[in-house]
Amino acid sequence: MASKLKPFINLRRYTAASPLNQNRSLSSNPSSRTLSTLEKSNYRKQILLANLLQRYGFPPSSLQHFLSKNTFLSNSDLSDTEASLSILLSLKLPQKQLVSLIHDCPNVLRPEFLRKWKSPVSESVPPSAIKSVLEHSSRFGINPDKFHQCNKVLKGLGFCDSTVSKVLEAFPNVLVMNEIDIRRKVEFLVSIDIPLDSIERFFHVFPEILGISTETRLKPLLDEFIKLGFSKDEIKREIFREPRVLGLELGELPRCLELIKTLKCREVIKDEILKEGLFRAGFEVKLRVDCLCKHGLIRRDAFKIVWKEPRVVLYEVDEIEKKIDFLTNRMGFHVNCLADVPEFLGVNLQKQIVPRYNVVDYLRLKGGLGCDIGLKGLIRPSMKRFYNLYVKPYPECERIFGKRREDARVRKRHPAGLWKLMKPPSHVTTEEDVVNMKSFVESLA
Template sequence: MASKLKPFINLLRYTPNRSLSSNPSSQSNYRKQISLANLLQRHGFPPSSLQHFLSKNTFLSNSDLSQTEASLSILLSFKLPQKQLVSLIHDCPNVLRPNFLKKWRAPLSGLSSSSAIKSILEHSSRFGINPDKFHQCTKVLKGLGFCDSTVSKVLESFPNVLALSEIEIHRKVEFLVNIDIPPSDIERFFHVFPEILGISIESKLNPLLDEFIRIGFSKEEIKKEIFREPRVLGLELGELSRCLELIKSLKCREVIKDEIIEKGLFRAGFEVKVRVDCLCRHGLIRREAFKVVWKEPRVVLYEVDEVEKKVEFLTNRMGFHVKCLADVPAYLGVNFRKQIVPRYDVVEYLRLRGGLGCDVGLKGLVKPSMKRFYNLYVKPYPECERIFGKRREDARVRKQRHPAGLWKLMKPPSHVTTEEDVVNMKSFVESLA
């Protein structure tokens, strides 16, 4: 019986402030808010934020419920995932206004990318973009020879392209051709870095190329790096210089520094910029992010996905704040699967069973050597051997200096005794007598 009542109870979690007055109009408004809340909940809207959302967007309570339901039906026809649908409604509630989605239903029906549809609806609701501008923009992009996936990528990553004129788009293409980007690779360039459409040529792109030359890079090297990674043109003025200064001032082992600059200083500087941006996206300010990379340069050697995995594990699983990286940057320089996860699992196991005398912070988790950590937290507790990955067996294998069976290959061949050897030996013995 309780399981049958559960969906009904969930729909009533939102309870608007009901007036004590017996005025029929207030009662009608109350019923309308309940119906609207139930409608939004059926489409995945979280009950905890409904009251604030409806109080902030009173036009939904004043509009006809059937029109709101029709707008939601149109959104569902775009096949948006529930998470994107809720995010779109929460960030841009104007998409539920009467007649807004009706004019976009036909133009967006040809798009297969739900992310591109979400970006277009958000941008058009905020800046009043009409479907006519959408038709003109897609016509210009397809006129350049772009396929549907590239057009969707541009609309998804840079929806402000809807506000650009045809001349502005063609100027960006001419700029790429002038820096010797082959025409056959223009589409790939826009697919990887569509944000270039929003960067000014006079105030940003040309001064950026001049800066690269002033630093000391040749035109061929600049062209090669831009062709390899179009996002290079998204660097801020002076940003590459700062990254190169950081690399030159590194105080680490030479083998690490050599590996960082193995593919050239230009690429190394850009890789530093990418890691700094990654740390800033997770909550560090740029000064802190540069400090972390300078103290732990091994972070440059890890892929960005690996760095993000470590930061997300630090904040979501381990419960530390991202600011802890400024104090313990070594966390980003150790192996995630072989060191971070096993050590955390052991410490968490002991903490839950009261086996720790004090809390083990991030520094105490990362800084100890493998042998010290094993002796402190694993060796006294046999049940932790399995969690830590059976280090005893691994250690025993590492102690073997040579592969098993190598002695058989190194054993000298045995000497076969012939009749002549026997005669010689007898003659020698007789001579001694």
């Protein structure tokens, strides 16, 4: 009998705890009504805050996550937040930088922080460096006095406003450095025979040197260059030409040089890579590897790609970034596909990659492809084979793909009329030659 009554007992418990009964109990309790009103008020405040941030360009897709992480914005006065946004807008920050600053460092919206920094930033910091100065100062609690002191030290070294701005933008940690450490970097550059009139250019191009230790990084790096067989004059010339050479990690250049020595490519490509010397070639490899790693590849795969496709070294870094952007954003492939098809980075973007992709994308939309074509099928076929497979059977693809190189008009190698100058002089026939010719013919008869 007890087992039969058990389901009814559970049902009564569920009914007692049902939302309808809870609502009735809340409506009868004054304190619960107050709690409900507060929840509605907070919800309304969050909606107003979200609308305010959207007005200043904040993307709606990330608003919920942003507000849930930064509850101090919901607890603060909405008018204070709007005033902080107005101050940031008055600093003439581009909208993209403004949104990035708020997203990465929301503490800049605290009114007490901006009240201290509004005047120093608007008077002394150019717009390009405002984001890095405010973000760094907010995270590490740096006061404007420290900023003025740092600005005075840099100006005391003879740096112009553009160089000071570049240092603050690229290496904002200079705000917490003392004057002695900054001057030690200048002394190091003088010790390796960098002319005094080129010191400012050096910091303008590579301000990150301020954060590199002289004893544990810079001096051992110079010793490593010498052990690799480079002379002091060659090292000095390369550092003066490209200050970022001093940003190399210990052991990084030897690995790049080893890759160059083991390249298996045409001699023409290898000669082009080495035309400015082995040191410069190794540094160019380092720049390409860093570019690939910046876009999500691990270092081992980046070296593997450069080794398999040495033509990557002949392309500028911005061209490589354009190809990777086209691969990921337009074609929809992951950057890891480059490890299997490194040839993608070795061909021309506008002349080969874009026309082929446009043809394949058109055929895919029209249903003209029997199967999906991967990155290998798009890049590895020769121009003639790709044309015969995907362009020739479809006349409408001729316009998309463009004229084949074989059908293009052959460009003249020499200027017009040059053949007249190179034509040998004609032989002038004399009367004696005519008589001799007649006598020869008669003898034959």
